[in-house]
Amino acid sequence: MTLFAEAAALDAADPLAAKRAEFDLDPAVAYFDGNSLGAPPRHVAGRVATVVREQWGGRLIRSWTDAWWDAPERVGERIAPLVGAAPGQVVVADSTSVDLFKVLVAAVRANAARSEILLDAATFPTDGYLTDQVARLTGHAVRRVPVAELPAACGEQTAVVLANHVDYVTGRLHDMSAVTRAAHSAGAAVVWDLCHSVGAIEVRLDEHDVDYAVGCTYKFLNGGPGSPAFVYVARRHQEWFDQPLAGWAGHADPFAMEAGYRAGAGISRARAGTPDVLSLLALDAALDVWADVDLALLRTKGLALGDFFLRCLDELLPGADVPTPRDHARSHQISVRVPDARRIMAALHDRGVLGDFRPPDVLRFGLAPLYTSYAEVLRAATTLAALT
Ligand SMILES: *Cc1c(COP(=O)(O)O)cnc(C)c1O
Secondary structure, eight states: OOHHHHHHHHHHTOTTHHHHTTBOOOTTOEEOOTTTSOOOBTTHHHHHHHIIIIIIIIIGGGHIIIIITTHHHHHHHHHGGGGTOOTTSEEEOSOHHHHHHHHHHHHHHTTTTOOEEEEETTOOHHHHHHHHHHHHHHTOEEEEEOGGGHHHHOOTTEEEEEEESBOTTTOBBOOHHHHHHHHHHTTOEEEEEOTTTTTTSOOOTTTTTOOEEEEOSSSTTOOOTTOOOEEEEOHHHHTTOOOSOOOGGGBSSGGGOOSSOOBOSGGGGGOOSOOOHHHHHHHHHHGGGGTTOOHHHHHHHHHHHHHHHHHHHHHHSTTOBOOSOSSSOBOSEEEEEOTTHHHHHHHHHHTTEEOEEETTTEEEEEOOTTTOOHHHHHHHHHHHHHHO
């Protein structure tokens, strides 16, 4: 079978094909950046317009009590099943960067006698910058360790371990269970950054006994540019969750306007200030597409898209330098190292293949199982082969 026939057969047999129709995709473009900015489900624009017209315009200030004030917790509960969290542990607020700061400080405060924070050596930069700042504030040392070596590195001085569930450059999926268990047996807490796994693979925070997690909603969850992030705090830590951005929205009784801070009950204390309602409700609408998605099927398709991408590369671009694991220890992303990667990605964009470039030499192709087709994967590989 030719690759072309194979792509057609795989698309015809795709059990998630109907989901693709829920997205407004430009047929002239093959989109491979859903791991950076997810595509909008078709109904989102109308829902946001309704919020503006009816809630903001019609109900005005009354919408805070009607629909808005509790939306961070309500939308958090919609994300919870996607990360394997029982109710009451996820809230949507602020950005991943801001949430990382809150969670790291709270986690360090809860383990104050220890002196170091272990950090994923290949972390997305913002996590590293913030960890360094937290360490400056709290007097901790930061030790950068490759994720595979984190379990052995945890020791009696480790207060917190912060790792990315998926490496944002290579797409490698890390072992949440092994790192979490090792951290716990050393008496440390663990913070997982789920930006590249939520909405791509099934995450099981409760099952792995994870302490804290944060994640983006504008990547595989398609919440829209700058949609607010989510925070997970395991129920057992909530009573002690002492986060530094203690704004009025996390207060036990925000509208009592008390002079002193009293932390709110449960996960609500992870909130800081007024929620960004329009972004939050765009996310709320975007989450509708997940209602009937079987996450095991999503995973199977994402891996199959990646396998097909790799087979296309083997045939069309033999010897390509692919840092993404060929086995299935990966999320839904294929990376290719090429000389002059920035120029190659610009040329791919000119030809309607939208991936992205990460310095110094990596082309990233995100595969969003809800809407990426096998025909698009073949188009990406064919276009890339013609350019290199
Ligand atoms: C995208 C991403 C972020 C982004 O953080 P923001 O505060 O939303 O800019 C953080 N961490 C990881 C691992 C990411 O992939």
